[in-house]
Amino acid sequence: MTETNTSALEPSGDPVRVGVYVCHCGGNISDVIDTKAVAAALAAHPNVAVSNDYMFMCSDPGQALIIDDIKANHINRVVVAACSPTLHEITFRKALQRAGLNPYLFEYVNIREQASWVHKGDHEGATRKAVRLVAAGVEKVVRQDELFPIKVGVEPHVVVVGGGVAGMSAAVALAGRGLGVTLVEKGVALGGRVADLDRVYPTEERGADLVQDLTRQVEGHSRIDVRLGSEVVGLDGHVGKFAVTVRTSSAAPDDQDHLVRAGAVVIATGFDHYKPAQGEHGFGESPAVVTLPDFQAALRQCPASRRGLQVNGRPARSVAFIHCVGSRQIDGVHAPQADGKVNDYCSRTCCTATLHTIRQVQSRFPDVDVYDLHKDIRTYGRGHEAYYEDASRAGALFFRFPDEEPPTFAASTGGEYAGTVTTRDILTWGEELEIPVDLVVLATGMVPRDIASLIDLRKLPVGADRFLQEVHPKLRPVETGVAGILLAGACQGPMDINEACTAAQTAAVKAAILLANPTIELDPFVAVVDGERCDGCGKCLAECEYVGALTMADVEQAGATVRHAVVNPAMCVGCGACAAVCSPRAINVAGWTLDQFDAMVDAIIAEDVGALAHTECRAGVRHIEFAVISGGN
Amino acid sequence: MAASTQQLKADVLVVGAGIAGLQASLDLADQGKSVVLVERKPSIGGTMINLSKVFPTLDCASCITTPRMASVAHHANIDLFTLSEVDGIEKAEGRFRATITKRPRYIEEDRCIGCKRCEEACTVFLEDDFDHGLGAKKAISIPFTNAIPQYPVLDAENCLLCGACAKVCPTQCINFLQEPKQVEVDAGAVILATGFELTPIDAKPQYGRGGFPNVLSPLQMERLLAPHGPYGGVMRPSDGQTPSSIAYVQCAGSRDKSLGVPYCSRVCCMYAIKQAMLLSGSLPIADITIYYMDIRAFGKGYEQFYQNARAMGVEFVKAKVARISEDEGHNPILRIERQEAGTGPEEVRHDLVVLSLGMVPAWKPSQGGLIAVEADTDGFLKSPGMKLSPALTTMDGVFAAGTATGPKDIVDAITDAGAAAMAATNYLARTQPAPARHLP
């Protein structure tokens, strides 16, 4: 495949007229920054033709201001000073487009995170800073090249990593939409964690039945290729056209790696159960202390008999369930995890799972004494609260321990019971209680699977909680920072089955949107070579970290063959490492040229916006368009 | 009438243009599906556009909602009907036939330029429903600053027919004779995003039945906290005083069988914590107390948000609030029973109290109309495929998004909408012969 980027120099001839729009962000900015003063200061810039402030620039009337100025006032460059560009850069580019202006003749200046939020106590200082930041934005946009998105042909195929309920849900949804799917599962069977569950709350369906239902749908679909015992070991390419290497270790040595071309990748790698540390509530020190998943397995195997509840061959006449084990941990109270941090998040599912389990114990073994030790009972979901009520009505005793004082367990030697749980109970005014128990069940939370090797393939964003991180929980809830790589289920954070399937189907719809058309458009902020300046030294090549993004090639130029840097725009991520080492300034990131940076720095240190020079429409502003990068092989 | 009925054909009919309906519409339209979106209120945006800031990121609600509203309004694949009611949807031969009544705004949309001169000229002041009665609007008014569409609505019930608006209108768009219009939609699938309402503030006699001016609903507090809210700050409705002591009563409309709301409403803990944080930002010396049973901060980043609120000095008191009364100065008095260090019931006085009301469905199948799907015992739509196919309803081809199937926060409602859009897309692929473009 040949990727040429055509870069024509084409001065447009119109005088540069910039429109500046300062957003109040509903008080987020205007409570600190004098937005009127910022707009007034920028009005003095010789290239600024219109400068206004408005309550919500992102709203429809806000966008209409820009569109009207482009049409009526012949604005041909736009600067919006507002919140973070991650929220609304696309919103405003679309507005420019609707007004018939090239959407990249736009600069977004963040005066919320970079001014109002960080200088709350200094209104004047924040306002001055905002003026300089916006002035820099103006200086940048007057030097902005007219850019066009990179068009990439898409592969109508998706790789789904993980064959639990989330992965299977996503695969079935995508295949139903007409897309091909490769479903990659590390284990020997589909089903993931749900396959381990007996009954699930609140529908009381069997985990095995749910898994079977989905497995049947997966296997019945001709468009889904299931790869069991397999892992993703390579993830090259980009949205629309990833090259995914799937390794099946059990296959013949020369047939282990299978290359799949896919337009998008859905990650559904799920979670692990938190494993308590040695000695945490007595775990590992006494057989009387088990985790909730282990207890559920034991309960499933325990026959209904007159001998009552038996766990690990021992009677369990009195059982204490301790919530929040491995979740809602507090610095200084709980031992840190391997990365030095505590798990400060709530695992969402364990409260209802615990009460659901308690209900099973109560209905099968009504003579067992049940104690529930919690911080808060979080039975938030539809039908969850009933387990709490029913457990309480059936005689479970609920104790609330203080956050800083988790219950302890001490095994007894030769006593009637296996040991004693000691806890303080807020509900009885902080009284210290000793509960004789045969068994302690630790409601362990969720931790992310160890998918470091997958994360490393594309530097996928990970949150402070070590789960994979979405771009924004409301704006782009299942998208990662890497375009085309989507999240489904508990790899993103604790979820129950219903929530994981919901997330998976949402990931599927996002993939379906990406792949709905034969081509998708990528931002053109990639390296561009100025053939006249490039001396073929190759320093840039040594700096480039992205395989296939930059090569040296012999090109015809003015009748001679010269050696030049050549960029593959689909592989280039626009990091700018090449531009930093290019002394003749021959290679630049489109939309972020070194000339633009120089001008921005000059504007930031300038005392007076009005004193900045007027920039004529110069031959230096280019029109950069890329050839379509084809789909297929 | 029949002659003027507008006929439309679409892939999917989406009922309700709150955040879930908007997201579901976009997720369909961005795949190339045609959508008819019907909203009963004069603007799209639902409850979310009414909020100040949203947890756990504290982004301003408008900043998240308005771009989606604008995208829907400008989308080539979406036909939007506001101030319109779906009277009924019948299923026949695998298609859905919906009748919609578009109520009159009494202005002609193709003439109106949204200049607001009518609103300025109108002399009839009414309680503003967008500010939940705390603020005022006129009998002809644009619903709120960033409403979409930006057209005023004339409240015919309260208009005194003085003609002042028509006199100042530069485009002569006011039409007192406008009649409802009928629209018929033929759709391949339906998504119900009918949303929620708060449990009524006057439901509980022990809490004063909504009769105390300084006992607010959480949405009223959202408006007080919102930029350009009715008062320009947080003040008491009774006298304009800046409160120095504010309390939240949790589970005021949830987990309460006496109200017929035995379930947890999922959002009240978090919105109370969020409002408490915003209050301690805008009123740094005020004491803020949250009376609660369990703090249910279960979502991603929520527990950390809760702990931040505690660190900021918001006081969390585990107590039951048995009764609310007020003194002669309209100061609410709470009779509480502390669970920690309890010393029997006691009475505490605050300047302002917010009842953390829960969620009930905005449309219940038992009301009739709309469509013959079934409700569950909680009144929300039944989810027969709750675990694996969360968007299903009891009617094939009809899907649910957002809080139609039970309380949800914004994050969960948005994700839910995506799943509903995916389910509807796949239903169309199975039932409607037209092949999707480009896909093999």
Added chain:
Amino acid sequence: MSEGEQQGGERKGNYALEQLKQVRATRGAGTPAQIERSRRGKEMQNLILRAIADEAKTVPEISAETGLPEQDVFWWITALRKYNRVQDEKKRGDFVPYRKK
């Protein structure tokens, strides 16, 4: 459906008057209760605006001067504030004083 015919082209200056005549004839121009409410509203607006014409006052101060209940005063202040008839002054203690614009 008179509306369909009217859309598009210029309207004659008295179109609204014609329409109003028609609607008033069929529907009446407000119930007695509405008219009374409107009259009472105007009266309260005037009382409040007069009280703060020369000097900014807080809600309790306006209430004391006009004899109107504090809650009603505050609602009308909110209404007048929204429609630019009243402006806020610098806060005094726990109260904002309002002045006629």
